[in-house]
Amino acid sequence: MEIIHMVFARKAKEKINQLVDIANQLATEQIKLGHTVQVWGIGSGTLDQLQQKPYKVICFSTSLFMWNTIDNMKKAISLIKPGTIIHVHGGIIPIFYPIIFHLHKNNCPFILSPHGRYNTNTLKSASFLKRKHFENFDTNIINWASAIHFVSEFERKELLACCPFDLQKSYIIPNGLIDNNINIAPKIMKHDEIIYCFYGELNMINMGIDILLNAFSIFKKTNSNNAVLWIMGNGKDRNTILKSIKKLGLHKYVFVKPMVYGALKFEQLSKIDIMVRPSRLDYSPFVVLESASMSIPSIVSNETYFAELIKNANAGYTLKENSVEALTQTFIESMNDIDSVQWNRKKMNARQMVIDYCAWNKIAREQIAVYQTIV
Numbered sequence: 001m002e003i004i005h006m007v008f009a010r011k012a013k014e015k016i017n018q019l020v021d022i023a024n025q026l027a028t029e030q031i032k033l034g035h036t037v038q039v040w041g042i043g044s045g046t047l048d049q050l051q052q053k054p055y056k057v058i059c060f061s062t063s064l065f066m067w068n069t070i071d072n073m074k075k076a077i078s079l080i081k082p083g084t085i086i087h088v089h090g091g092i093i094p095i096f097y098p099i100i101f102h103l104h105k106n107n108c109p110f111i112l113s114p115h116g117r118y119n120t121n122t123l124k125s126a127s128f129l130k131r132k133h134f135e136n137f138d139t140n141i142i143n144w145a146s147a148i149h150f151v152s153e154f155e156r157k158e159l160l161a162c163c164p165f166d167l168q169k170s171y172i173i174p175n176g177l178i179d180n181n182i183n184i185a186p187k188i189m190k191h192d193e194i195i196y197c198f199y200g201e202l203n204m205i206n207m208g209i210d211i212l213l214n215a216f217s218i219f220k221k222t223n224s225n226n227a228v229l230w231i232m233g234n235g236k237d238r239n240t241i242l243k244s245i246k247k248l249g250l251h252k253y254v255f256v257k258p259m260v261y262g263a264l265k266f267e268q269l270s271k272i273d274i275m276v277r278p279s280r281l282d283y284s285p286f287v288v289l290e291s292a293s294m295s296i297p298s299i300v301s302n303e304t305y306f307a308e309l310i311k312n313a314n315a316g317y318t319l320k321e322n323s324v325e326a327l328t329q330t331f332i333e334s335m336n337d338i339d340s341v342q343w344n345r346k347k348m349n350a351r352q353m354v355i356d357y358c359a360w361n362k363i364a365r366e367q368i369a370v371y372q373t374i375v
Contacts, residue, residue, distance in 0.1 A: 002036045002084040008093045009043035019089045019115055027055045029364030042095055070098050085371040086110040091117030092130055097137040104144040109374045112145035116283030118159045139163050146374040151175050151284055152305040171370055174309050176360040177289040194227045197272040199287045202235030208278035209241055215327035217248040225335055229254045274334055277304050278327050289358050292350035299330050313353035
């Protein structure tokens with residue numbers, strides 16, 4: 001089978017484009033399964049992170065004139081063999097529409113993976129033009145797709161609420177652990193404190209850090225415990241977070257640390273007890289899987305798209321609603337569990353969840369099985 005992964009190469013300060021990385025993981029494993037795979041990058045960014053890969057990479061730059069890019073892509077599409085599957089990653093990307101319209105017109109089957117781009121918060125807070133683009137163009141793309149891939153039932157329900165589509169052509173496969181790094185050293189034995197940790201972008205609203213701080217404040221004031229909270233990350237709201245910590249009287253219990261990478265990141269994660277992500281807008285944060293691979297359970301909101309996976313695997317805690325009250329109760333529940341057999345079970349389940357559901361070779365096989373139904 002021949003497969004083309006189509007991704008948007010966006011200009012960004014970050015060296016790693018998450019969607020490009022997901023396409024890379026899929027393409028790499030599908031090559032190992034004996035398929036012919038290409039990754040097409042469209043946009044003004046670069047695909048430097050795809051250098052020296054086992055599959056062919058083609059970059060269609062939009063830096064000069066978009067219509068030239070579309071013409072070049074139409075020529076490339078005319079050369080693909082019958083039966084080739086095109087897997088489109090992302091959504092609300094203007095240049096995708098004329099390209100996908102051309103695929104539809106020429107009866108070329110394609111899979112759509114929105115990757116959280118149609119989530120409720122994004123559509124509510126989007127500009128007028130983006131909302132109109134979704135209504136006028138992305139709804140057509142959704143209907144034209146031969147199959148639509150979601151990473152959770154929550155993501156599927158979000159899209160269904162704003163754009164009815166044929167549920168029969170949708171399917172759910174979770175994202176995997178980047179680099180399949182399931183051999184990370186387990187959590188080390190140490191200190192008497194229980195360490196809760198947020199690791200990610202310091203964005204007060206999107207990441208739900210306001211919920212986190214207020215819930216932790218109530219948790220400390222109403223329960224006798226030895227818990228502390230690490231907030232590790234970089235971002236625009238660092239000073240706002242520091243002011244909130246001071247205002248809530250948490251300066252003895254909450255510590256803001258810079259984001260670290262590589263071996264140092266895993267060294268720091270090995271010291272924590274629970275990862276916390278009460279996010280409002282946060283697509284599949286890989287640190288949740290990285291923590292799980294180290295037998296560290298997580299507390300997550302539905303908006304991370306990991307809640308169902310964690311709940312079904314009994315690998316942590318999921319928030320019934322993303323609120324201060326719900327998170328406070330979950331802090332209390334987790335603290336009560338820590339000295340019990342239930343806690344050890346959650347730790348073992350967290351690692352097993354990654355092995356059973358989040359290995360990219362397994363995910364690649366499942367995607368291939370879907371491709372084969374529409375060729």
